[in-house]
Amino acid sequence: MAIDVKGVLSPLSAIGTLFEHPRTLTYPEVKKDIPIGYRGFHINNLETCVGCASCEEICMNDAIDMIHPDREYNVKNTSGCIPRIDYGRCCWCSLCTDVCPPGSLKLDNICTHADCDPDNFLYMPKNHKNIGEEAS
Numbered sequence: 207m208a209i210d211v212k213g214v215l216s217p218l219s220a221i222g223t224l225f226e227h228p229r230t231l232t233y234p235e236v237k238k239d240i241p242i243g244y245r246g247f248h249i250n251n252l253e254t255c256v257g258c259a260s261c262e263e264i265c266m267n268d269a270i271d272m273i274h275p276d277r278e279y280n281v282k283n284t285s286g287c288i289p290r291i292d293y294g295r296c297c298w299c300s301l302c303t304d305v306c307p308p309g310s311l312k313l314d315n316i317c318t319h320a321d322c323d324p325d326n327f328l329y330m331p332k333n334h335k336n337i338g339e340e341a342s
């Protein structure tokens with residue numbers, strides 16, 4: 207019976223990869239650079255948001271609800287409401303930021319969030335950049 211020498215030896219070529227540079231990143235210690243213009247989580251400048259709900263109306267995925275916060279953020283917000291985003295529905299089309307009259311609603315380039323609680327994917331964007339933090 208002939209031995210398939212090539213078939214026996216070729217898996218051993220994988221040993222060579224032990225001496226190569228790693229091809230993966232040790233996330234979260236090492237993170238990839240996010241490209242400029244990447245559409246990540248929303249931020250909302252609550253000093254200028256007027257609570258008009260244009261963002262809620264334009265959203266084709268029904269990903270935005272207008273919510274009464276527990277405090278007033280600015281006197282121009284006559285409805286007293288601010289948008290809350292459901293990241294289970296959002297497709298990051300950015301229509302909501304396009305129609306925002308004062309330009310308070312924007313997309314940041316922060317795009318990673320892991321959580322076991324689905325309620326933590328309902329997010330009220332505030333003046334900060336971390337979805338996991340509550341602004342004062």
Ligand code: SF4
Binds near residue numbers: 265267269270295303
């Ligand atoms: S980015 Fe698009 S899908 Fe997401 S909340 Fe805004 S309008 Fe809706």
Ligand code: SF4
Binds near residue numbers: 288307311
């Ligand atoms: S984020 Fe913009 S569009 Fe949405 S309620 Fe505030 S001002 Fe209106």
